[in-house]
Amino acid sequence: MNNDTIANILLTTILPGNFVLAMFLGMCPFLGVSQKLSTAVPMGIATAFVILVASVSAYFLNMLLVHFHLEFLSVITFITVIACAVQLVEMFVKKTFPELFRQLGIYLPLITTNCAVLGVALFQTARNYNFAQSLAYSIGGGIGFTLALILMAGLRERMQLSNVPTLVQGAAISVILGGLLSLSFMGFSGIGGGE
Amino acid sequence: MSAPSNFDEFLDGIWKQNPIFVMVLGMCPTLAVTVSAVNAISMGLATTFVLGASCLLVSLLRHSIPKQVRIASYIVIIATFVTVVDYAIQAISLDLYEALGAYIKLIVANCILLGRAEAHAAKNPPMPAMLNAIGMGFGFTLGLFAIGCVREILGAGKLFDISLFGPHFQPWVVMVLPPGGFFVLAGWLIVFAAFDHYKTKRTLGVQA
Amino acid sequence: MSDAPEVKTPSFAMVRTLGLVSVICGIIIVGVYQVTLPAADANRKLALERQVFKVLPTAKSVVTYYATEKGIVAAAGLDQPPAGAVIFYAVYDAAKKLAGIAAEASSAGYADQVRVLYAYDTEKQAITGIGVISMRETPGIGDKILTDQDFLKNFESLDVHLSADLQSLANAVKTVKHGTKSGAWQIDAISGATVTSKAVGRGINESTQILLPRLLPHLEKLRSPS
């Protein structure tokens, strides 16, 4: 069941199975932190990094859990580890790159409650991915998330210069843009899967 | 600023601070599991339960948790109740469990939860904290249901699995696909905005 | 004016609190897990039986087995499956006679994995029915595999007999374009949902290629359950 090749996993998670546009993971930052490219890019990269960290720790944590027959603890342990990892990253950034922290400060804690991060951990476990596959899955997921975020930010920067009707301004127009992006990404369906 | 009554706290989340339509939070389940009204309601209720229970516990423990491990502790508490719900649903109905997929587990990461825990429960006594949380939960359920209805009606020609338009109805498949979720949500957001607009215009008109 | 409050790190309190909260929560979870486990298991079993009964209407009871390189073992006594095992279900009718074998096949379809349960008739060496366990194919297109009568007809008797050396299928199961079916081992695809049709075919092929060679030598064991 888990004989997907690394390349397939990568391609699928970036395009047709894009976390944001096809799986609805990480919608809140996708809608919330995409007004400007200048914040979307660091946010995307930071999230991608945390996804990677989460995936690796979840992989080993899961090995432990399986060993002790404690699979039912997966959610609670994954999320706790993720929350702590995010907090550590936050402190680290604050200490070493205060400038970056000032830009990202408010968003960093948000990553904890980013479904994509937990989603990677849970899905890779559910799909019985081995280490390399998990890695590909999380890297692809991170890239896909960043890609969607950046595309969205570009579109929203453009929207700021057009005369969007007042009723549609704000959240509605972002959601519509998300929908149209997701509609466009449907074109990729089948890539990486099938034959 | 007079202290809001408990009932106000409760209503807040349903209307004035509706997590979906006003605060635009918890978007992942909002979009992912609303392909049918039943799924929407189940998800909403599951979230409500987790919200209420974890806010209650957070509020009870609020004085004994050091600031540095605040987030970690809250998330542990939330995760606990999510796991509880997860297993409960598995025990109740496997079909529902399959339909809601991983999103039950992902309630943990739903921003509404940590947001409420931090912003409200950690600062308020148990009773208002829980009421507010449950209000939020109902608001969330309401939003999910609104979206789920439209998606099910157009996407399948059914509501609560009851066929509405006869056998030859052409379902709008897009409605149950990811983009449909976005479009229906956007539609509701616009309806909300229009309603707001109309209301403020009315009140302004009365003043003038 | 700058008499800002000093912040200290209460290390011990942190460790104590988080540790305690974790333990309490862990216990709660364990409790719930243990309480719900039987119900969930029963549910799962029920669902499985429902599926099996659908593909094998004469069925009355189901026994779960694992097929490994070495042979087959009943799942009942095992904590966890042996390495490399394939799960399958031996199905018995009212007379406790082996009514058939059910097993799962899965392969990537248009949107995600398509998982089907197929019924294998040991006498005919053919597949006699399929049911979908889960899929996320496009409603209106991909989900025709549930409803399209022409397509389902393929599985009334899909030839999967083994070649002489009993190592692989004599004819690999193959999905072909609608209207071009020429052999009993071919599946006539649904026009307009070829991708999903192929996923079904591929899944069955992969599953049978592994399962049947392991299974056939031990059929007798199944026919006479202990």
Next chain:
Amino acid sequence: MSQIELRAAPHQHSGSNVPTIMRNVVYSMLPICAFSVWQYGLSAALLILVVTISCLAAERINSTISGTADTLSDWSAVITGVLLALTLPPSFPLWMGVVAGFTAIWLGKSLFGGLGQNPFNPALIGRAFVQAAFPTAISTWVPAFTPNRFVECIPTTLTAPFMSPPDIVHWIKLQGMDAFTGATPMARWKFENVSASTMDFLTGQVTASAGETSAILILVCGLYLAFKKYLDWRIPVSVMGSAMLVAAAFHLVQPDRYPAPTFVLLSGGLMLGAWFMATDMATSPITPRGVWLYGALIGIVTVMIRYFGGLTEGVMYAILIANAAAPLLDQFNQPRILGETRGKS
């Protein structure tokens, strides 16, 4: 001296204006419409008419609701309507065409503020929406040149609103077209490995969407627009060029698996897309390098979807994705201004 008028410089203007450009695009599409009516008869004519009218109606309703000036006079909604109709199969039920038209204008354009403000090509949004909504209807093809095409409609055309279209396999048999496989050349290539002849493509002897038929006709009409400078010639050139290059590379490596580049170029909507839809100004980049990259992106994604995706045709999605990337392409490819030194301080 009556009254002095004050105007800002410049006081001279080239004389071009938006309605003229749009009107010319409409003119240039008329031959393509005529050709498809000749091929598919009444159904194609009705489809083009109904879709265009529903686009105009949507535009009209929108300007009434929002209280803005009437925007029909800029002709852009006509383009959207005609192009949308040209991308639909001729047998498409009219009521679905109306849905497509309204979606195109409302979802694709009005919500963003109207003319020029939309980030995605409205016609393609309309099509993508109905493709996702009614996947079966939009992948049902009928043969061209049926004998009675000018006197009777394809039965699916007149499906009652909100109802599923009837099965038309039977009808096709009745037309005495038994050789017809009910698939576009591209689907036939993808699933049966049969390639259609280049000549058929050039002259429009293939089954396809209403407007995807004769490559030569599209080329001529497109060249007219390029010559009049109403479209940016760099876009079709880079779309076709990149698609050809990628296809040629695949073809060289595995000639039996991947078709010749000419097939990729001429089949499906590539021509129409490259000349009329990728060139939509509102949704394409404006910086010189951005324009080239945009075209290349469309070409590459098209081939990628066609070769590796689940769909047979990828032009529409490729254009939409390139639309989404257009603001970024512009941002990161700002032209070097006169006298600017980059890198060096």
Next chain:
Amino acid sequence: MGTVYSVLVTGVFMACLGSMLAFFLAIASKRLYVYEDPRIDLVEELLPHSNCGACGTAGCRNFAEKTVTGEIEPASCTVNTAEQNKHIAALLGVAMGNVEKRVARLACAGGHHVAKMRAHYGGLSSCRAASVAGGGGKSCSWGCLGLGDCADVCDFDAIVMDKQGLPVVDLAKCTACGDCVDICPKNLFSIQGVTKKLWMACRNEDEPDAAEATCEVACTACGRCVVDGAPGLIRLEKNLAVIDYEKNALAQRAAIERCPTGAIVWLDNECITKGKSAKKIIRTEPLPVIA
């Protein structure tokens, strides 16, 4: 696998995990500790987040930092409600500060019913656009162009254009952010304390006759207000009466009573009052454009 075993293992596992993570966090928060006055966050939360800069700092966060260090008084934030500012003062244990309410004041009264136009401007509808295109066509080259850039930029909707094409400031809404001051190409707006009630509503430096020929309410530098006002309060400069607000305390209504054109006015609360001798203008429609 027994239940008891399960519970035990779980307990131990969770205890280990929880305390280990807490331990890491504790170490990290010691090692990576960055001091930041926590009150900054608290103060910021109480601010209106409009980042308008009316307080003279670079946005709300900056204001919060400065209030915490005591460089600025809470009341300097004019956008915030007094109540919120009181909260801030209480939080920091400092005096609220007493800052006079300041608003934007317009130094022109030449609506299109009294000020003549010499050309008709037909370009982009914006004052600054008109002013870069030949000055906009108003005969008085100091006066308000009436195309409403100020109303357009005011984030607080405090300015509306009246029927005569002059901006009117809603004193309750104005936060003294100064955006209108920056945008006006004619520099007609300035931020003034509400206690400055004597106000010169004209900037025209033309010779008296020329000034009156271009606008019926222009200051003609006749000097009556100088005589009627307290000594030194008002003086004439460049054909205009100039008020010395150092002597604001001496300002009296009497100063405006004999102004023949009504260029100098008395601002009381929301209403602008002209002197008794000011000419009464009943016309409301625009004057014709005369080259």
Next chain:
Amino acid sequence: MRLPFQKRVATFEHGIHPEYHKETGNLPIRRFPFAPKLYVPLSQHIGKPAIAIVTVGQEVLRGEVIARADGMFSLPIHAPATGVVEAISPIPCDTGEMEMAIVIRVYEADGQEVRVRNPHNLDGLNGVELAIVMQEIGVAGKGGAVFPTHAKLIPPNGCVIDTLIVNGSECEPFLTCDHRIMVERAQQIMAGIGYAMRVCGAPRAIIGVEDNKLDAVAALEAALPADGTVTIKVVETKYPQGAAETLTHALLGREVPVGKRSSSIGVVMNNVMTLAYVGRLLPLGEGMTERVVTVAGPAVARPGNYIVPLGTPLRFLLDYVGAKSSASEVILGGPMMGNAIASLDIPVTKGVCGVLAFGKREVAVPHTYPCIHCGECVNACPKKLNPTQMGLLAAKREYDLMADKFFLSECFECGCCSYVCPSHIPLVQQFRVAKSFLKDRKNSA
């Protein structure tokens, strides 16, 4: 687009080909009568205004200095006619503001010869000395920027000027005064080039003339000095060929770095008419009292190039050429960059190269559509800026972003973008608004 086999004429990229309307280019320069009153503003150049040294009621002779220069970056003003000072008071000027001017009532009976000259011996003067003498004649650049010519010619510290470019492109439609000067006064241009080369120290000079003025090229060629230091180069007829950056690029292939002056790449540029006046006035020690002005436009009955006394009010000028009653819009300068004016009391000054009058029909306001992202403006901008993006930003008043990310300050307001925009968006005007806002804010800060 130029086909490969076509002969390449030196040019720059982008730009536009407007309709030229250069009919007046065939008419010889004619003299204009004196208005009864001349309004001579004290500030006719960029830099500090001159300081009046006459009093009301004083009699002045034509050519007499009536206002002295206020420092190096300023110019003296000479009486454009013999008459009496009637007033020194503010008058309207083309920006719509009021400016101080000396009003002279012209003696009608006077012959109006130039009465006062102050010739110097120019031989043996070094560059800077020559520049100081040049300041006395009060010549400001006639190419549009009205920068004091003597100040412009002195190379800034550390710069070596290797080329003097003489701008004879006259790319603006309607204007032909430079053209006529080149045809009629080639000799004086050469003299002026000689002086200018001495001041700036350039070893060579190149005259750039558009290929629609070949008669001017012929006339100039006949007058070229024998030593070969001055050459003529024909450039493509294209707007804005005459702008400093584009002409330098066309002639030398050099680009002026962003934010720097052309002297940093060893180039100084002067307009042909500027140098014609220098060549004529400098040896005589005569002040600038008049200039050649193209008066044209659809509403003008007798268009042509006229020698107009400085200070002549437009009301008088338009009356005389038969335009006043039919004119609706009056523009100082060319139709692309010239400013429309709000009052006919504005006088002709040193910087006015053309007065264009348009009738009612020509000034109708077209309907403005939203930007359709056609990119025409991007393809027209000779500076290769991004007017689309700047236009969209300007509409949202994002002025800082325009300056920080899109080189707002580099826009030289040529108007190509507005000219081509099919949506008729007033792009240049918006850029000028943005610049004016940023400048005001900087000044007030």
